[in-house]
Amino acid sequence: MDPRLTEVAKELMSELGREGAIQLLITEDDGLVKKEIEKVCLGLSTGPQFRGHVLLALRKELFEDQVVLRSAAELYRDREVLKTGIRSLDLLLGGDGIGIGEDGQLIEFTGRAGAGKSQLCMQLALMSCAPRDFGGLENGCVYINTEGSFPVSRMLEIEAGLREKLDLQLDYQGSSFSDKVIVEMCRSADSLISLCSYRLPWLLEQSRARVVIVDSVAAPLRFNSDRSARSGSARDSLVFQLVKALRTVARKFKALVLLTNQVTDVFIEAHQERAGAMRLRGSLRPFAPALGIFWSSYMSARYLLTKDGPTSTKSIEVLSSPSKPTGAKLALVVDQAGVSEISSELPA
Template identity: 30%
Template sequence: MRPLSTLPIPPSVQGALSRAGFHTTDDVGGVGAVALSEAAGITRRQALDVLRAVRGKGEGAGSGRSAAVSLAALVGGGTAQESGAEEVGRSAYALLLEERQQVPIITFCAEVDEMLGGGVPLGKVTEFTGAPGIGKTQLGMQLAVDVQIPEAFGGAGGSAIYIDTEGSFVVERAVEIASAVVSHLDAQAAADGVAHGLSLESVLSSIAYYRVHSYVEQIALINLLPGIVEELGNVRLVVIDSVAFHFRHDFANMGVRTRVLNGMAQSLTLLAEKAGLAVVLMNQVTTRGISQGHAYLAPALGESWGHAATVRVNLFWDNGARLALLFKSPSHSQGSARFAVTVQGIRSEPPDEPPPGTSPKRGNKRLRASASTGGEEAGASESVAREEEAMKVGAGATKRHHPLK
């Protein structure tokens, strides 16, 4: 029997467990994740983490129990055959419950959040692609601040890791974005009578910043991320800005580059799933070919890299306006939304002023998948055609009330 305070459990979760009467490893010995979540008022992901800590490290050295326990035992609370590795099988219902508990990270643009199904999802890898100046770094810094918004205010209530490969992270800009979010929460807290507990200093202190100067440093840091995440505790976001920078010029052998990139993608996907956090990749674009007499842009790192992210969003200009186009998602249809980069950070674009005597024409449209034309480059794959259309076409997105307004 060990006190729960001696285990690697975040203080906020320890407090919830203590208030619910769970003080030692014996107290949670026969409790499953679902029951523990309901009894202590924590998420099922947090309950799973607690049970892993208890059953993996909470037993005495002479107990003979393996450090790895089956997920079936963790979720159900009964006994299960234990081995040196976690069982792969999980019920679809357990996955559903876990997904419903996860709070997406808002972007502070209601239209983009709506397009993504509430915001950037936890447990998945999301990639934003776009040309320089479109707002990728701005979005990355915005997410690093927004992930800290408390759950009571519609946020994920976590911290962030920001990996900067280009030197584009500007702390003064982060101060502007953080100040705007704190001010927004101050106003919301005053209206609702609920304290949020964030300050400019606390927000900046909860962004762990890493500057990498080569692909070797980048790979090494990514391999160390699981330990860093465990040490920091409550990390809910990892941003890599940009993922492609060190891989576009330092490799003479493209086959080696592809293998290295595939390994990095697998590591990031595993980290997102196991730690229940969002991995956000900012990616550059490159000229891929000619279609109908015009050069078109596509995400850097090639077609094989397109499988690295679960969700892919292209950021591009359309008649002077910034558009975000969702062109890959397992759960949401293709769509687009306008957004703006303001002094306060990422925000919804102000509505167009209609001419006198007319009604606004801002559309509640969803982008429809376009069929590829015969003028495409010979031999182009279906995925290339979809990405080409994604780079060229955009439309307005359905609006909704923003969760923080």
């Protein structure tokens, strides 16, 4: 474009301001356009063709920097992901880790007690604090604990194991990852909803954390200390309020929300079936994730963790995912050093 046209457009921007320049672009009064351009043209010809070129230059000055055209390959390459520190687990959870987008996704890890849900979440919390060169986000995490006291010593053991996996003991001399993990405690459904609605947005804004973990959602929603048991309709109302609060912060702060859930036994006759019921390997007892179908309908992806006998061997299986087939699974070791890989059974 002729640099003189760019200069005229800049003069118009200076003379009219941004709003005035936009009004000039959309006006149908050619006389007004001619008058304004003549003010800044200093004797240049202001014929219709020239005025049209000036308006094109003005449009470019106003809007070109606001519209960025990018290919799908560029968007995929530049998207943010949270890695687990285990390549095969990254593949299971999304391809190259858990993607962090603007869609307010909620990801659930469910399973019986001792299946490794909390250890996995603590490892993900620490990875969110790790340097980007090693798959982390370098931003931090808000970890909401709803059951018992927070196991600080276990997190420190997992951090030591994670640093060893990533070869960070000598290469990275930064502060402890756990220094960037903000721990909040909740015991009731009402306090959890209040925290996620009001305090959590403030924490994310102040800390720039990009990961939120609720471990677990089931305890406060299934049972409350001042009420023996939540009725179905009352619990559904609480679920809706909690999901709304979590989705709001996920979208506003482009944060990743990870949730752990319990499972409950399903008491049915042998000939009966129930949607969503599953069986543990080697067990005749059917079970399903807690909180029911209403809760599950809000989850973007769900994963089941199971323990294989008394050993530290566990497995993680896809219950629902936008990127992996249901039933895809992976064997893991979960011990004091965190989560490690045994072997991959991912289908092609």
